[in-house]
């Protein structure tokens with residue numbers, strides 16, 4: 182067998198932790214005296230919904246802790262940071278299972294959405310709750326004695342509520358069945374991406390690792406957030422851009438944001454830059470499940486030079502975030518610039 | 534104006550706390566810079582779903598604390614215990630909003646279920662999450678400095694997960710669209726009622742008050758649970774019994790458990806006591822949306838003497854629970870028998 186590359190190795194080691202967590206959760210339910218069909222159901226819910234994504238959020242807890250420590254992690258540190266990483270993945274699974282119901286989506290990660298699996302249906306709502314519930318069960322059984330246990334709980338609660346707020350404004354701004362571009366604005370787009378994505382995808386994993394590294398200074402958490410929230414915003418703008426301009430063979434899907442009436446960066450920039458005539462066309466074509474309408478939207482996107490504006494936005498974001506990273510005064514036991522550089526370098530000019 | 538009765542007064546004082554909590558939650562969202570439509574939506578979600586029930590669970594936190602203290606509560610103690618009571622009501626609202634979607638229910642507390650309100654639909658799923666999220670926001674802002682803060686968090690997490698487990702086994706045991714009485718059993722009925730109802734309705738409010746009263750001894754929590762779980766089970770058996778045998782003018786609704794294929798105490802006792810011929814009839818008539826089928830089920834319930842068996846069950850439960858209450862050794866700063874007597878006396882031989 183060929184040697185594993187570093188990246189594959191890293192992923193395989195992280196992935197190997199999940200079955201242990203699953204076993205622990207199932208054993209808890211067995212201990213409550215639940216019948217076999219309930220155990221199997223919960224097991225299948227965990228397996229179907231928690232792994233199977235890119236796992237970047239989860240793995241970044243481990244990576245960040247390693248950078249903060251400045252040396253390889255002990256077995257125990259690895260396991261505990263990977264457990265926190267899996268809690269981030271469980272939180273995401275809770276959001277995705279329910280988001281797919283709210284959006285009446287068809288597929289997720291190359292398989293049918295959980296609620297569309299035969300026999301599941303609306304039970305998926307309670308299954309989403311149980312994915313969230315699993316987080317607190319795991320945190321309690323592995324971190325209850327740590328001084329920062331309560332900080333982990335507060336952080337998960339706060340991040341969950343922020344994400345729910347982001348989901349709310351997304352849902353009421355861009356319902357698929359009621360198109361009204363007057364509801365859109367770059368300010369709302371920013372709120373949506375920060376609350377719905379940036380907090381849980383970027384700040385949460387780093388802050389979890391910071392607590393494990395023993396960081397207590399609230400100013401350090403504030404500084405991390407002040408870098409990671411713009412970084413997460415930049416990441417989501419890229420996601421919106423690539424939905425329209427990425428190569429399907431790179432991004433792994435054909436973008437549907439225009440068809441789905443998404444309050445994306447592209448349409449908000451176009452709305453701010455277009456002529457009254459272009460606006461009239463956008464009003465008539467955006468969010469329609471029709472490829473001719475979609476093509477007309479894309480024409481206007483080109484006419485107002487979305488690609489040029491994106492290139493400028495990307496350069497500006499990159500420079501701003503780099504400046505924020507340079508502003509970190511590294512002290513022993515404190516933040517390290519490399520934590521943030523690692524994120525930025527993975528993201529800058531990405532095409533997938 | 535006529536003097537308020539004690540009961541009305543008690544309810545009015547508890548109810549008056551909710552607008553303060555709502556204001557605090559909305560002000561938090563305002564501080565995040567969210568637009569007016571998001572504020573209004575969240576406000577409406579809170580108002581529509583949190584108050585409006587019987588509030589027994591919430592008020593029992595206050596009552597229990599008062600009994601444990603043995604004297605009237607200070608203004609601050611009243612407020613904080615009522616806040617915990619409202620957190621129990623918020624937890625219930627989170628469960629009910631989502632349960633109504635999963636059960637495709639029509640009305641709740643005399644108004645349309647939230648998901649059936651014009652313009653809400655599946656956004657109700659995220660709204661349910663936000664009702665749960667509100668709990669942790671309120672706990673943090675009022676209890677973060679208390680030594681038992683982390684105990685409150687653990688208790689809410691544990692209770693939430695227990696209720697979700699109860700909901701899971703209920704959902705897979707008695708789906709409305711697939712009738713199979715072989716799935717039912719008294720053992721499963723017991724698991725469903727304990728996990729889905731007893732923990733959050735009976736143990737949670739008392740344990741919250743115990744933490745506020747400064748009780749730390751784990752044995753006291755264990756003893757409270759050992760009384761309140763059978764008490765909650767007895768309460769739910771009554772609920773099932775009254776669904777069939779209660780007077781609609783007392784219980785405020787016409788029971789539909791038989792039509793809805795519910796895994797209720799009545800049918801489980803009937804299944805354990807019936808002849809093969811009666812079983813055949815039950816298989817053909819239980820869970821059908823048909824009043825003739827319902828009448829046949831009720832005939833068998835009478836033939837196997839559900840009312841007599843219920844009277845025996847009630848007497849036996851009453852005596853068992855009374856015995857458990859008598860077993861409490863009252864010590865200063867510890868449990869008080871009156872906490873449990875207060876619950877039992879409200880429940881014993883209730884007709885509504």
Ligand SMILES: [Mg+2]
Pocket residue numbers: 280281284286
């Ligand atoms: Mg979606």
Ligand SMILES: [Mg+2]
Pocket residue numbers: 280283284351
């Ligand atoms: Mg969505």
Ligand SMILES: [Mg+2]
Pocket residue numbers: 420421424
């Ligand atoms: Mg996208």
Ligand SMILES: [Mg+2]
Pocket residue numbers: 632633636638
């Ligand atoms: Mg229901």
Ligand SMILES: [Mg+2]
Pocket residue numbers: 632635636703
């Ligand atoms: Mg139900």
Ligand SMILES: [Mg+2]
Pocket residue numbers: 772773776
């Ligand atoms: Mg009932």
